[in-house]
Amino acid sequence: MPVPEDPKDTERRKGPEGPAEPAAPGDGAGPRALVVRNRHDSIPMDLLFRGDTAELPKPTKTPGASAASVASSSASAQAGATKNTKKKRAHPDDRTAPVKDGRKPPAPPRPDRELAERRGPACSGWWALLVALLALGGAAWLIWSGGLVPARITDFLALPERPRNGLVAWQRAVVVGCGAVALFALGGLTRGRVGSAWTLSLFGRYRGSVRRTGLVWISPLMLRRRVDVRLRHWRSEPMTAVDAEGIELRVVVLVVWQVKDAARALLTVDDHQAYLREQVEAVTARVVSRLPADSFREPADDVPTLRDAEAVGDALGATLAAECRAVGIEVFSARPTRVEYAPEVAAAMQRRQLAAIDAKHRDTVLTSVLDAVDDTVRRLTERGLVTLDDYERKALVKDLTVAFYTARGSAVDTH
Incomplete structure (x- = not known):
């Protein structure tokens, strides 16, 4: 049985859909929760103006449904919508949540796995030399059996004379094949040196690296690039930097490094040595700017300065090693050999x-x-x-x- 209401309120709230009834004062919807009723349905008014995408409850089709039950269903719908909204809200600590402009934060760059150094196709050069000799010997025997060897050569080698019958088609094909095999075998011979490696690529794709020494055979179809993998050191020129107090300095750094991954060193950057020099300059400027060059305050022993060459060298080496690891360079140490003031402020x-x-x-x-x-x-x-x-x-x-x-x-x- 519907709740009775004031006739003035009924006239004021009447709309195109029919009269609107207030909810019972004791329900959970509050005193302002209204219900719009027509002949067949009863719909809570607050749901008509909600912007939430939560699923709305189906209106009750019972004409005599009480306003209290409809209002309670409205309150439960509001609670469910609030719960769904809380679930959809991103946690502030969620790393995958997009930033303010709608884009996700960029992920740190990762080196390509295909560029990791691996063993390339190569074998001992003595086997290739043996194959070339056998191919040349077979071709020479066929030519001699066909009587195509000049008399001067047969007399010099003390070979018996053979009638000049020539070569049939299959013999010519075998001779050509033997010559091609010999050229292919001899064309891939190279000399591997200690402290160097070959980086192989075929049609622009990395195929592996070869660190063998001595006589080595590599397919002549592959493009070979040599890289020095010995332990090396580089002394920089006086680099300009500023300390923590903004005073201009001249810093000289000695770097001990080695190419650990030949593939990344050659294929990741255009020039890995130029990349190392630029990283040394950038890392030096960053590390030097953290500490003052000298401490003029007391007690001076408790204030870290750039005069502590061991601590500064450890920071330089660790930072530079992290920057150069992506290009296959291993940095063993980076030590400042000279830290002095610029001539203008000296x-x-x-x-x-x-x-x-x-x-x-x-x-x-x-x-x-x-x-x-x-x-x-x-x-x-x-x-x-x-x-x-x-x-x-x-x-x-x-x-x-x-x-x-x-x-x-x-x-x-x-x-």
Whole structure:
């Protein structure tokens, strides 16, 4: 049985679909939850203006359905929509969620697995040489059996004369085939050296690398590129950098490196040595900018500076190794051999350094003088050699301080 309502409210809320009824005051939809009813259906009004895509409950087709049950179904629909909205909301820590502009963050670059160095097709050159000799011997025997060898050669080699019958078609094909085999076998012979490797490619595709030494046979159809895989070192030119305080420096770095993956070193970049030089410059500028060149503050021992060559070298080596690993270069060490100020600021920084050294020296001398004065006055007083009041004690301390400080300063200047 429908809930009775005020006739004025009915007239004000009447629409094209029929009268609207308020929900019961005790249900979960609240006092503003309204229900639009017609002859066949009852639809909660708040669902007509929702922008949520949640599935709406089917309207009740019972004409006599109570407003309380319809309002409760509306409240449950709202709760379900809120739950679905919370499920669809991306977690702030989700790495796969798109960024503000709608694009996903770029993934870190990964080296192509096909460019990883692997063993290329090659064999010992002595086998190729043996095949070439056998092919040439077979072709020569067929030519001699057909009587096509000149008399001078047969006389020189002491071979019996053969009638000049010529070669039939299959013999000619065999001779041509033997010659092609000999050329193919001899054309692939090369010399492998210690500390170098061949990178092979066929029709633009990487086929493998060869690190064999001695006489080696590689298919002459493949394009061969040699790369040096020995342990090498490179000393950079003075590079411009700035320290943590923005002071311009000149840094020289010694890098010990080796080509670990010949395929990536040759095929990933145009010039792996130029790539290494550029990375050394970039990494040096980045690492040097983290620390000051010198510390003029006290205590200076607790402040890390660029004068700690071991710590700076470890940071340079680790960072450079991570940058060069993608191109097949293994960096064993990167040590700064010289860190100095730029010529424009060298004079000013030298004066600042001398002032800091002089201040530290004066502080050391003054500390030792004060210790000596304190010990002298204390010993004189404890042994009863003098009896001093406050005024006399201050005067004695002043005279002893001046005397000891003058003596220490003269001794230091003499040395």
